[in-house]
Amino acid sequence: xxxxxxxxxxxxxxxxxxxxxxxxxxxxxxxxxxxxxxxxxxxxxxxxxxxxxxxxxxxxxxxxxxxxxxxxxxxxxxxxxxxxxxxxxxxxxxxxxxxxxxxxxxxxxxxxxxxxxxxxxxxxxxxxxxxxxxxxxxxxxxxxxxxxxxxxxxxxxxxxxxxxxxxxxxxxxxxxxxxxxxxxxxxxxxxxxxxxxxxxxxxxxxxxxxxxxxxxx
Numbered sequence: 001x002x003x004x005x006x007x008x009x010x011x012x013x014x015x016x017x018x019x020x021x022x023x024x025x026x027x028x029x030x031x032x033x034x035x036x037x038x039x040x041x042x043x044x045x046x047x048x049x050x051x052x053x054x055x056x057x058x059x060x061x062x063x064x065x066x067x068x069x070x071x072x073x074x075x076x077x078x079x080x081x082x083x084x085x086x087x088x089x090x091x092x093x094x095x096x097x098x099x100x101x102x103x104x105x106x107x108x109x110x111x112x113x114x115x116x117x118x119x120x121x122x123x124x125x126x127x128x129x130x131x132x133x134x135x136x137x138x139x140x141x142x143x144x145x146x147x148x149x150x151x152x153x154x155x156x157x158x159x160x161x162x163x164x165x166x167x168x169x170x171x172x173x174x175x176x177x178x179x180x181x182x183x184x185x186x187x188x189x190x191x192x193x194x195x196x197x198x199x200x201x202x203x204x205x206x207x208x209x210x211x212x213x214x215x216x217x
Contacts, residue, residue: 001160001180005194006034006131009159010041012179017127017157021046025152027124029053030206031142032108033198035130038159040206042129043213050210051119052203053128053145054108055138056101061093068097070137071105076145078137111200115207122150127177129157132188136165143174160191 003009020026026048030039036052043050058068060083068090069079077098084090128142139156146154156169157177162185166176180191189195 001191003159003192005192006037007041009131009192010038013038013157013159014042014045016177016179017042017046020127023125025125027051027119027121027126029126029128029146031055031128031130031138032112032203033200036203036206037198038131039129040210042127042157043210049119050207051116052112052207053142054105055142056105057138058094058097058101060087061096067135067137068094070141071098071101072141072145073109074145074148076141076148078140078144080137112203112207115204115211121146123152125153126151127155127157131159132191133158133161133165134188136168160188
């Protein structure tokens with residue numbers, strides 16, 4: 001199955017979430033950068049406010065494509081024990097990756113701050129949205145941070161997911177809503193005709209438009 005782009009993916013994902021439309025307790029939280037265009041379409045369709053959760057994958061130094069884990073705000077951290085066990089100096093690698101990625105996390109949070117709505121998530125039903133799940137590390141960090149903020153329920157919603165990633169959330173008691181679960185998953189981008197990297201400006205524009213829409217309701 002191919003989505004045209006993240007907008008198309010968001011429209012299709014929103015159809016799977018129609019039961020949450022119009023509920024005052026629902027907030028959509030997109031993971032920048034690629035998850036935000038998807039989340040914006042979901043928020044629009046469900047008439048729900050849009051917020052973001054900046055999360056960063058922790059790549060092994062020198063082999064950044066290999067995920068040690070991920071970090072999110074409020075010191076939320078998840079690690080991949082198998083990758084950690086394979087390293088000669090895992091704590092050193094983890095520290096180095098955290099220092100590097102925390103700087104980028106803080107930069108993005110500051111960059112997006114002016115366009116973000118001030119939403120209190122305590123007691124809310126939060127739908128966390130990304131453009132897909134491969135290992136699920138960044139989304140696990142996001143869910144950990146969201147739970148730390150006192151949400152009533154956290155639902156993970158993605159257009160496409162590896163079945164192993166989906167199972168890891170279900171094992172943790174987190175509901176996952178998806179459009180497509182390929183039998184032979186290799187990469188999220190394989191399932192998009194256009195998987196162009198989302199820019200900071202596109203994230204900011206999506207947040208501004210969501211704010212305008214919310215103020216008009």
